[in-house]
Amino acid sequence: MEHMIAVTNLTKIYHMGECEIHALAGVTLHVNRGEFLAIVGRSGSGKSTLMNIMGCLDMPSSGQYFLEGENVAGLSEKQLTQIRNREIGFIFQSFNLINGQDALENVELPLIYRGIAKSERRSLAKKALEQVGLGERAHHRPAQMSGGQQQRVAIARAIAARPPIILADEPTGNLDSGSGGEVMEILHSLHRAGRTVVLITHDERIADTADRVVRIQDGKIAGAEKTN
Numbered sequence: 001m002e003h004m005i006a007v008t009n010l011t012k013i014y015h016m017g018e019c020e021i022h023a024l025a026g027v028t029l030h031v032n033r034g035e036f037l038a039i040v041g042r043s044g045s046g047k048s049t050l051m052n053i054m055g056c057l058d059m060p061s062s063g064q065y066f067l068e069g070e071n072v073a074g075l076s077e078k079q080l081t082q083i084r085n086r087e088i089g090f091i092f093q094s095f096n097l098i099n100g101q102d103a104l105e106n107v108e109l110p111l112i113y114r115g116i117a118k119s120e121r122r123s124l125a126k127k128a129l130e131q132v133g134l135g136e137r138a139h140h141r142p143a144q145m146s147g148g149q150q151q152r153v154a155i156a157r158a159i160a161a162r163p164p165i166i167l168a169d170e171p172t173g174n175l176d177s178g179s180g181g182e183v184m185e186i187l188h189s190l191h192r193a194g195r196t197v198v199l200i201t202h203d204e205r206i207a208d209t210a211d212r213v214v215r216i217q218d219g220k221i222a223g224a225e226k227t228n
Helices: 047-054 077-087 103-113 118-131 147-159 177-192
Strands: 003-016 019-032 036-040 062-067 088-092 165-169 196-201 212-217 220-226
Touching (some): 003 047, 047 062, 047 165
Parallel strands (some): 088 165
Antiparallel strands (some): 003 062, 212 220
8 A cells, every 4th residue: 555654763852952863763564545543642742743743844863754755854945834734634632722702703714824725715715614523613703613623623724725645643632532433433433535534632432533543652653553
């Protein structure tokens, strides 16, 4: 099966004064096209650092990272931004919505950065909100919605441009079990539609719904297994 993401011997070192923090210590991992992968670890294990590198939000201290066969090491910030806009949809634990904008405007925002014409981005944003079951809430602002609804707006924003990869960092972390279940069903529906999904979580029950689980501890891969 074709690798969508391939990282080899990744390290990430943060310097805090005279101290070195080894967030990643030689991680090698492949994510196949169309796979639903869960990366599990405790707080501080390095899982979010790994996702940030996968998402081209951060660069490793050493090692290789190939995204769709392209070596992203050494690319300019402009090139990395283009890759993020084209290839990746991000979902975070904190919804990162703009309070002064309604749901439709929040979903449209990254489409503006991609230079998509107003009529097209409005259409894409509406379709994305309908896909997550919020078509009728398009003109509600975040304060007028529940946490689960806000996360669904954030998912709509991530998928509006139809990126092939979804990176979700603890997407149910701030939600009750019911809302969390709704978010996971949306992620699985995206996977069934052909998206590659990488889920970061500390919740074993959520991780077990993925195709494969990779465990990370102290910045290293501690194990991996298929769930089905």
